[in-house]
Amino acid sequence: MDKSDKRGRFFMEKPKHHLFICSSSRVSGEPKGVCIRKDARDLILYVQTELNDRGMSDCIVSNTGCLKLCDHGPVMVIYPEGYWYGNISEDTIDQILDALEEGNSVEELLIQ
Numbered sequence: 441m442d443k444s445d446k447r448g449r450f451f452m453e454k455p456k457h458h459l460f461i462c463s464s465s466r467v468s469g470e471p472k473g474v475c476i477r478k479d480a481r482d483l484i485l486y487v488q489t490e491l492n493d494r495g496m497s498d499c500i501v502s503n504t505g506c507l508k509l510c511d512h513g514p515v516m517v518i519y520p521e522g523y524w525y526g527n528i529s530e531d532t533i534d535q536i537l538d539a540l541e542e543g544n545s546v547e548e549l550l551i552q
């Protein structure tokens with residue numbers, strides 16, 4: 441995804457999909473919240489590995505602070521589509537990425 445300009449300076453293309461996963465991060469330091477207690481960190485690593493394995497280089501992953509839907513945690517949001525998924529796991533991430541590759545969402549996993 442990195443490119444360089446005429447002067448050889450590297451820059452990153454704007455991603456096609458941006459996946460935000462709540463890791464219960466806090467500006468003040470130690471993460472606190474539901475998602476981090478439900479292994480969100482491991483899920484972020486899993487998503488990154490899956491994106492690499494699938495060659496989905498047009499996607500970028502960021503961890504976030506609380507997305508205010510803790511009852512549905514761990515939560516993942518995909519933009520620009522605006523898909524909000526709750527209770528994500530390795531299994532549901534596989535389904536979500538399968539659908540994303542085809543330009544779809546997994547309706548039954550979306551937070552209503």
Ligand code: FES
Nearest residue numbers: 462473475506507
């Ligand atoms: S801690 Fe993840 S949504 Fe609140």
